[in-house]
Amino acid sequence: MSENLTDEMLRETAALPWHAVVPGIDFRLLFTSAETGRWTVMFRCQPGSFFPRHRHFGAGEYYVLKGRMEYRMGRALAGTWGYEPLGAIHDHTAFPEYTELLFTNHGPVAFLGENDAVTAMLDHSYLEGLAAAGAAGNTEARDAA
Numbered sequence: 001m002s003e004n005l006t007d008e009m010l011r012e013t014a015a016l017p018w019h020a021v022v023p024g025i026d027f028r029l030l031f032t033s034a035e036t037g038r039w040t041v042m043f044r045c046q047p048g049s050f051f052p053r054h055r056h057f058g059a060g061e062y063y064v065l066k067g068r069m070e071y072r073m074g075r076a077l078a079g080t081w082g083y084e085p086l087g088a089i090h091d092h093t094a095f096p097e098y099t100e101l102l103f104t105n106h107g108p109v110a111f112l113g114e115n116d117a118v119t120a121m122l123d124h125s126y127l128e129g130l131a132a133a134g135a136a137g138n139t140e141a142r143d144a145a
Contacts, residue, residue: 013042019134021122024049025095029131031104032124039124040104045069045095053091055116058107060084067099076101 011030018026024046031040037058045067062069062082069076071093076082084090086107108123120126 017131017134018044019130021127021130022049022051025051027127027130029127030102032128034124037107037124038104039127040102041127043099043101043103045099045101047095047097049095051090051093051111053089053112053116054093054122055110055112056084056086056088056090056105056107057110058105059086060088060103060105060109062101062103065100065102067095067097067101069099069101070094070096 009031013028013030016028016030018028021027021043026044027041028044029039029041031038033039042065060083062076062084064076064078064080064082066078068078069080071090073082089112108121110118111120111122113119
């Protein structure tokens with residue numbers, strides 16, 4: 001799906017499938033660029049779902065469409081826009097209620113385990129792989145995410 005950055009784009013998001021990324025959180029892949037590492041997704045988060053500790057290896061921006069997100073900066077309600085700088089570390093990003101948000105990151109997001117060891121890397125190529133596996137009906141690849 002990596003896009004040519006010289007082309008105009010128009011995408012009907014309702015027609016795009018949802019793909020699992022972590023338990024309780026799905027995404028619609030809107031845009032990826034192998035050239036810049038940028039990716040844009042719409043996240044759909046079930047009540048009680050969360051992203052575990054992670055570090056941004058590229059700046060990110062989000063806009064909450066529905067629901068509520070809670071993390072170290074506070075509570076982001078529907079209609080809230082936020083910016084996360086390069087190097088930002090979030091211990092626990094929680095969704096206490098059903099939430100949808102638009103998210104763009106300018107590089108990878110690394111999920112961190114014990115002693116901040118990288119356990120998984122969320123980037124344009126990983127998201128493309130999850131989306132391709134989902135389109136092909138490969139649940140094994142999605143379940144490993």
